[in-house]
Amino acid sequence: MKRMKATVAYDGTHFEGYQSQPTGRTVQREIDRALRKLHKDDAIHSVASGRTDAGVHALGQVIHFDTPLSIPTDRWIVALNVLLPKDIRIVAVEEVDESFHARYSATGKTYRYKWSYEPVHSPFERNYSVWLGHLRPNLERMQEAAQHFIGTHDFTSYCSSKTGTDNRVRTITQLTIDRKGDELVMDVTGDGFLYNMVRTIAGMLIAVGRGWNEPEDISKIMLQKDRTKAGKTAPAHGLYLVRVDYENNDN
Amino acid sequence: MKRMKATVAYDGTHFEGYQSQPTGRTVQREIDRALRKLHKDDAIHSVASGRTDAGVHALGQVIHFDTPLSIPTDRWIVALNVLLPKDIRIVAVEEVDESFHARYSATGKTYRYKWSYEPVHSPFERNYSVWLGHLRPNLERMQEAAQHFIGTHDFTSYCSSKTGTDNRVRTITQLTIDRKGDELVMDVTGDGFLYNMVRTIAGMLIAVGRGWNEPEDISKIMLQKDRTKAGKTAPAHGLYLVRVDYENNDN
Numbered sequence: 396m397k398r399m400k401a402t403v404a405y406d407g408t409h410f411e412g413y414q415s416q417p418t419g420r421t422v423q424r425e426i427d428r429a430l431r432k433l434h435k436d437d438a439i440h441s442v443a444s445g446r447t448d449a450g451v452h453a454l455g456q457v458i459h460f461d462t463p464l465s466i467p468t469d470r471w472i473v474a475l476n477v478l479l480p481k482d483i484r485i486v487a488v489e490e491v492d493e494s495f496h497a498r499y500s501a502t503g504k505t506y507r508y509k510w511s512y513e514p515v516h517s518p519f520e521r522n523y524s525v526w527l528g529h530l531r532p533n534l535e536r537m538q539e540a541a542q543h544f545i546g547t548h549d550f551t552s553y554c555s556s557k558t559g560t561d562n563r564v565r566t567i568t569q570l571t572i573d574r575k576g577d578e579l580v581m582d583v584t585g586d587g588f589l590y591n592m593v594r595t596i597a598g599m600l601i602a603v604g605r606g607w608n609e610p611e612d613i614s615k616i617m618l619q620k621d622r623t624k625a626g627k628t629a630p631a632h633g634l635y636l637v638r639v640d641y642e643n644n645d646n
Numbered sequence: 647m648k649r650m651k652a653t654v655a656y657d658g659t660h661f662e663g664y665q666s667q668p669t670g671r672t673v674q675r676e677i678d679r680a681l682r683k684l685h686k687d688d689a690i691h692s693v694a695s696g697r698t699d700a701g702v703h704a705l706g707q708v709i710h711f712d713t714p715l716s717i718p719t720d721r722w723i724v725a726l727n728v729l730l731p732k733d734i735r736i737v738a739v740e741e742v743d744e745s746f747h748a749r750y751s752a753t754g755k756t757y758r759y760k761w762s763y764e765p766v767h768s769p770f771e772r773n774y775s776v777w778l779g780h781l782r783p784n785l786e787r788m789q790e791a792a793q794h795f796i797g798t799h800d801f802t803s804y805c806s807s808k809t810g811t812d813n814r815v816r817t818i819t820q821l822t823i824d825r826k827g828d829e830l831v832m833d834v835t836g837d838g839f840l841y842n843m844v845r846t847i848a849g850m851l852i853a854v855g856r857g858w859n860e861p862e863d864i865s866k867i868m869l870q871k872d873r874t875k876a877g878k879t880a881p882a883h884g885l886y887l888v889r890v891d892y893e894n895n896d897n
Binding site for chain 1: 655723732733734735737766769774
């Protein structure tokens, strides 16, 4: 058996999230169905770096799976893409050491959140960014607030109250928020993210940008360890999983 | 009554075309439904510059409608967009002279056709450009071929055989095809276009680019006035109605 690592992009609009569940269209189900077809009905199960919610997109989700097949890596891309629906694309495949695990070997992730400054939200962007409308946030305030998220903190106030993890200490190594043309783009990199953590951070930054909170509130709320103190969770369709990092990104 | 001119953008993916038909979701039906709601159930019918097929997009479709309401033009945009689904957006509204007619006053149109050079077609572009795959067309040949379409010609060979018009003479004033980043973009402006004319031209240019036809075949096939001589009609989802021109674009 060979262990293969694949990088996957998907448009999350028409999925009920990444992970297979009893009913509903999920990214994992489609990938495992394609793998099964390619393996002549042998059930091959893929493992992802983590799940994403309904509506959340990916530019660089990472999965692994084990296979008895010997296919050159560039042919893997074509063979899987022929079998996958067009809202999921395999963008890279490589053989990795059997010790590689898409989830447990991950050392960090980068997410992006996109808002639109357009006077009228383009119909082509409706599922891919969140419209700011006529209530434009103050970018400098958001940039100031963003600094308070960087570092190692207990993010209990900034993740879903449904988070199923006791240890809510995470490290954010980078968080930038900038205007790029008609878009407001937040990029955040960390060693790991709790359930809804990026969307809660995005929602909190907007709250500061609109004057509902002060930049210093970020740290105060962090210390309270209470999700109800932070603002609204930003909508799913503005969020993208951009990249998953591994110890040695060549492996 | 006031006559209003509105510019409309839509993502054609989930529409069975522009024009209302007995069943199915159409852009016209959604617009007329929004107008009706705004007019407290008075049926207001919009007239468009022309129809577009299922899957075809618009950046600048133009419609007109008559209304007894006195609403400032920027409020018209907001009022209609609140009532419309998000894959249709009103981007501009202005009051025009009652002699203005979205279809009959039009003096020209510009369409765009987009292909993708991406090694793997982005899932976010799947409905918005046509993937060229691994069979890359020769751009210089396409640009040479494009010249043969410019001018006044009988376009019988380059429109659907279902075209319901006897006069198939049209004038193309501009036709450019260029690579822009990962996209191949054709922009074509003319005094009017027959049914499927832009998609037939696009399909023919690809046939030349891939070596299935020679650039000089464009004129030869034009003279034969026979649709079966030209290549395949390019898919609907690469096509955009960009702009409709009127005698005085200020009116």
